[in-house]
Amino acid sequence: MTDTARILVINPNSSELVTAAIDQEVEHFRALSPVRIDVRGTPGAPPGVSYQRDADDIAPMVRRIVSENEADAYVIACFSDPGLLGARETFPGKIILGCGENAILQALTEADQFGIISLSILSTYRQRRKIRMMGLADRYVGSQGIASNAVEATSPELLDRMLEAGQTLVARGADIVLTGCASMSHFREPLEERLGVRVIDPVGSAVSAAIGRIILKQGQRRGPVR
Template identity: 75%
Template sequence: MVINPNSSDCVTEAIDREVEPFRRYGDFTIDVCGTPGAPPGVSYQTDADVIGPMVQATMAREKASAYIIACFSDPGLLGAREKFDDAIVIGCGENAIFQAMTDGDQFGIISLSIFSTRRQRRKVRMMGVAGRYVGSRGIDSNAVEATSPELLDRMVRAGRELVDLGADIVVTGCASMSHFREPLEDRLSIPVIDPVGSAVSAAIGRCILKRRHGRASAS
């Protein structure tokens, strides 16, 4: 279950399009849902604070082997892991940062705004990986606007600033930015991580491992 923590239908639809290729592999059903009643985007920390319990309520209602919180701020992630400890719970922001450190030496994040940048700095510090982080650069946008391909030039400018700071891998810092991954890689000539795709890949892999471990224990 891929949960869009905001209430924007266009963002939920964009996430659903991005996960479609993963439905061709294996026998896993991948569902995507939004969060009616939530703010239209996570613009401020207060939005993330409000959305966290709503994400956990969705998880309680929608039973799944794995849950992906499809927002870079990962609202409700830590509490959800405590509450649903029998399921795989992945925050796409946390997971993307870990992948960036696996695939590259120094990473940068393209953020939506200055407020997103501040949350990302805090996340990086809390994860203890600030030594590998060159910074975040915003594009002065929001989650709904980021579904538009018209923002590509802004994304490229932000990515080039990160490369100039020493990044050899870039993370797109919003689930709405998934569709920019390929054109950004072409224009920046370095790897670009889409947090949603990365999280879905991780969830599938962990489900396979869990299934294999379950069979081994049963035997």
């Protein structure tokens, strides 16, 4: 792998606290991979994606960030994946991953049924809609909210609420649980230990997938067969 390979992780909200939490999470991947991983926020965006209109407003900002920042892969670090489809359409040659979509696809390869811990009832609505659009309703036991927001979810004090939500999903039949916000990454290990099932952090899932896609792309650049 070349020394110049780079992933840009985009926090599509304006919260510096959430950006810092994401940056801290990807530090583990920096230690394991030669790929450069940078994290940036989105000044001028809402502080979180609380409503569908927030995701709609953020979408052109995400496209602008991709257009202005050269990287080998881009990760949109929000479970709602704002701007993902438009960015892929605008930049068809680029590797662009949404952490929500990627975490869901990973869950399908590891378990039969999955559930999502969401921030709020509004997040639950968006997640249900995403699952229907992906055609995966029969593998989805539901989302369980914790009545919080992206900034509050950076606090370890929410662990009890996270655990209660995860237990509800497991009781419904979830073999694997997804944390439904990029700022929930720090809960993955304690949740996995206490729930007794695999827990997927969407940021780590998408970053590791981006590293793999970069390796795949470079590995396919072969010269003529001799």
